Amino acid sequence: MLSGAQPTADSYHLGNYFGAFKQWVALQDEFEAFYFIPDLHAITVEYDPAQLRERTYIAAAQFLAAGVDPDRSALFVQSQVPEHAQLAWVLGGVTGFGEASRMTQFKDKSARSGSDSSSVGLFTYPILMAADILLYQADRVPVGEDQRQHVELTRNLAQRFNHRFGETFTVPEPYIVKATAKIYDLQDPTAKMSGSNQSHAGVVDLTDSPKQVAKKIKTAMTDSGSVISFDRDEKPGVSNLLSIYSALTDEPIEAIVAQFEGKQYGHLKVALADLVADFVGAFGDRTRELLDDRGELDRILAQGAAQAREVAAATLDLVYERSGFVRGL
Numbered sequence: 001m002l003s004g005a006q007p008t009a010d011s012y013h014l015g016n017y018f019g020a021f022k023q024w025v026a027l028q029d030e031f032e033a034f035y036f037i038p039d040l041h042a043i044t045v046e047y048d049p050a051q052l053r054e055r056t057y058i059a060a061a062q063f064l065a066a067g068v069d070p071d072r073s074a075l076f077v078q079s080q081v082p083e084h085a086q087l088a089w090v091l092g093g094v095t096g097f098g099e100a101s102r103m104t105q106f107k108d109k110s111a112r113s114g115s116d117s118s119s120v121g122l123f124t125y126p127i128l129m130a131a132d133i134l135l136y137q138a139d140r141v142p143v144g145e146d147q148r149q150h151v152e153l154t155r156n157l158a159q160r161f162n163h164r165f166g167e168t169f170t171v172p173e174p175y176i177v178k179a180t181a182k183i184y185d186l187q188d189p190t191a192k193m194s195g196s197n198q199s200h201a202g203v204v205d206l207t208d209s210p211k212q213v214a215k216k217i218k219t220a221m222t223d224s225g226s227v228i229s230f231d232r233d234e235k236p237g238v239s240n241l242l243s244i245y246s247a248l249t250d251e252p253i254e255a256i257v258a259q260f261e262g263k264q265y266g267h268l269k270v271a272l273a274d275l276v277a278d279f280v281g282a283f284g285d286r287t288r289e290l291l292d293d294r295g296e297l298d299r300i301l302a303q304g305a306a307q308a309r310e311v312a313a314a315t316l317d318l319v320y321e322r323s324g325f326v327r328g329l
């Protein structure tokens with residue numbers, strides 16, 4: 001199994017934690033897991049090199065703080081495993097221009113900046129993602145719904161390559177994570193919590209201080225009426241708070257609703273603000289400790305890259321063989 005999350009913000013947020021990391025951590029008991037930071041993907045839009053390097057370290061520290069265990073899973077940085085770029089080139093040869101042009105994420109992202117100013121890298125991004133997945137012969141790829149089309153493309157490329165050149169790749173299944181809790185923006189609870197949301201007033205970043213977090217929860221948008229109940233359509237704000245409460249405590253929503261019977265929105269907010277502040281506070285402490293020892297982080301990432309390369313190099317070797325490259329001595 002393999003998954004990754006782009007280091008495109010200064011911190012991941014609570015939605016990433018409940019939507020991805022929590023599952024990753026649980027899945028490492030069952031699967032041989034590869035978790036990586038796709039820094040090569042991050043350079044397909046304008047970026048600052050020093051910032052990318054810092055964000056990559058933060059990402060690594062946050063994966064670890066979330067519970068990714070480098071003794072059980074390979075945790076690595078994509079650019080430290082050169083086979084990703086190498087396989088992406090080969091896969092480019094079996095990808096149709098038309099099928100790449102149909103990727104909706106590319107269309108959305110390039111529409112935002114104007115397609116002429118989008119990079120070629122942004123266009124070929126899904127091919128690199130296919131390489132990420134196929135190198136490890138992954139059976140399962142836990143991703144959010146927004147990545148489903150990329151995993152579909154990966155399946156098509158794997159099947160096509162296998163058909164033309166002989167059985168080479170495992171055809172992966174998307175494993176659309178039904179998030180334990182889908183977390184929405186606190187200020188606009190109809191939009192999912194996202195690092196790219198313009199304002200961070202509704203986003204709980206995992207590097208926020210407990211004080212900042214408490215404030216964000218207490219000033220969250222709530223709904224008309226005063227009864228605490230779960231109803232995504234009629235009460236998106238309160239429902240979001242209940243989801244977060246449930247995700248943090250592992251209590252079912254109904255139990256929380258029952259616990260707050262007869263109480264007002266404000267009571268729920270105060271209780272939740274404490275919970276989230278404690279969680280984010282502890283998470284931040286662990287992250288900072290990890291970030292304070294770059295040597296140790298470098299060592300963990302090097303160990304992960306070495307582990308990853310063992311598998312990646314074997315796959316690439318087979319691909320080069322099948323592709324008709326002279327293998328030399």
Ligand code: TRP
Pocket residue numbers: 002003004005006038041128129132133141142143147
């Ligand atoms: N494209 C993914 C995202 O934006 C990140 C990613 C890159 C990824 N390569 C991957 C996810 C391979 C899963 C598997 O979230």
